[in-house]
Amino acid sequence: EAGVAQSPRYKIIEKRQSVAFWCNPISGHATLYWYQQILGQGPKLLIQFQNNGVVDDSQLPKDRFSAERLKGVDSTLKIQPAKLEDSAVYLCASSPSRGAGGITGELFFGEGSRLTVL
Amino acid sequence: GENVEQHPSTLSVQEGDSAVIKCTYSDSASNYFPWYKQELGKGPQLIIDIRSNVGEKKDQRIAVTLNKTAKHFSLHITETQPEDSAVYFCAAKAGGGGSQGNLIFGKGTKLSVKP
Numbered sequence: 001e002a003g004v005a006q007s008p009r010y011k012i013i014e015k016r017q018s019v020a021f022w023c024n025p026i027s028g029h030a031t032l033y034w035y036q037q038i039l040g041q042g043p044k045l046l047i048q049f050q051n052n053g054v055v056d057d058s059q060l061p062k063d064r065f066s067a068e069r070l071k072g073v074d075s076t077l078k079i080q081p082a083k084l085e086d087s088a089v090y091l092c093a094s095s096p097s098r099g100a101g102g103i104t105g106e107l108f109f110g111e112g113s114r115l116t117v118l
Numbered sequence: 119g120e121n122v123e124q125h126p127s128t129l130s131v132q133e134g135d136s137a138v139i140k141c142t143y144s145d146s147a148s149n150y151f152p153w154y155k156q157e158l159g160k161g162p163q164l165i166i167d168i169r170s171n172v173g174e175k176k177d178q179r180i181a182v183t184l185n186k187t188a189k190h191f192s193l194h195i196t197e198t199q200p201e202d203s204a205v206y207f208c209a210a211k212a213g214g215g216g217s218q219g220n221l222i223f224g225k226g227t228k229l230s231v232k233p
Contacts (some may be wrong), residue, residue, distance in 0.1 A: 004161070041121075042207050042223030043162065054222055106152070107221070109161030115226055 002026065004110035006092050012116045017087055018080035021113045025073070025094030031055075032069055033107065034077050036092040049075065082117045089114050120145040120212040125226025132232050133199050139227045141208035142190040150211035151184060151191045152221070157204045165206075166193070198231045205229070 013019050017074040025032050031050050035043035046065065048056040051072040052088040060067065064083070069075040079086055095105055121144040131137050143151075145218040154162035168175045168182045168191065175182050180196075184191040195202055205228050209221040 040225070042124075042209070042225050044223070046147075049222065055127050085144070093161070106164045107162075109154075109163065111159065111161050 004092055006110035009111065010114050011117065013020035013082055014072055015084055015117050016081040018078065019082060019115060021077045021090050023075045023092030023110060025092070026108055029096050029108070031095045032075050033089055033093040034067055034075070035093065037089045037091055037112070046077070046097050082116050083100055087115055088118045120148060120222040122208060122210050122224040124208050124227060126227060127225065128228045130230045133198060133200060134197055137195045137198050139193045139208070140190060141192070141224050144189065145210065145212060146157055146189065148210040148212065150180070151155055151213050152209050153193050154207045154209065155180060155204045156207065162207060172212055190194040192228065196227045200231050200233050203229055
């Protein structure tokens with residue numbers, strides 16, 4: 001079974017430029033997540049989709065970050081304009097469902113997209 | 119909101135020794151506690167999880183214990199091997215509200231197993 005695919009793996013941009021990351025979840029997984037992982041820290045949730053609807057985007061800096069999941073499959077995360085503090089690994093994860101009673105089951109992570117903002 | 123503290127930040131053990139990583143959480147409504155292993159250049163991978171109705175769970179060399187009263191949980195790895203070297207993250211699921219499924223991760227523990 002193919003895992004979560006992400007691209008690009010690495011991206012270097014100047015501050016105030018824009019960047020987009022793409023994610024293809026595991027086939028059949030209804031829930032898709034974007035996490036930000038700053039060096040030396042644990043992943044922090046940016047946005048969660050259930051099919052193509054947003055479940056939680058409370059920690060997404062909406063003035064510069066946007067994400068969409070068209071047709072409930074692939075997803076893109078965009079940053080415009082980028083700031084130095086956006087340098088991080090952006091992880092996409094998927095899961096089959098939210099699980100019984102709303103309890104999260106296993107998240108399957110991609111290898112991430114490493115962003116460096118100069 | 120939920121806050122997860124993880125200790126130690128680095129841990130070095132000899133091959134064959136045991137390793138213990140501890141986490142505390144703040145939200146008493148949290149009910150799901152997974153542990154993820156992240157190797158260099160890879161995404162985190164679930165290694166074991168425990169739900170709040172269980173006190174202990176074991177899978178071969180890995181075990182997790184949960185103390186709901188004290189709000190802490192621990193990962194135990196026995197008979198460590200060099201391939202156990204990685205960064206380990208604990209997490210807790212924030213309880214209730216609109217953030218179901220929102221896992222709060224600790225800052226990670228870098229485990230080094232010396233041959």
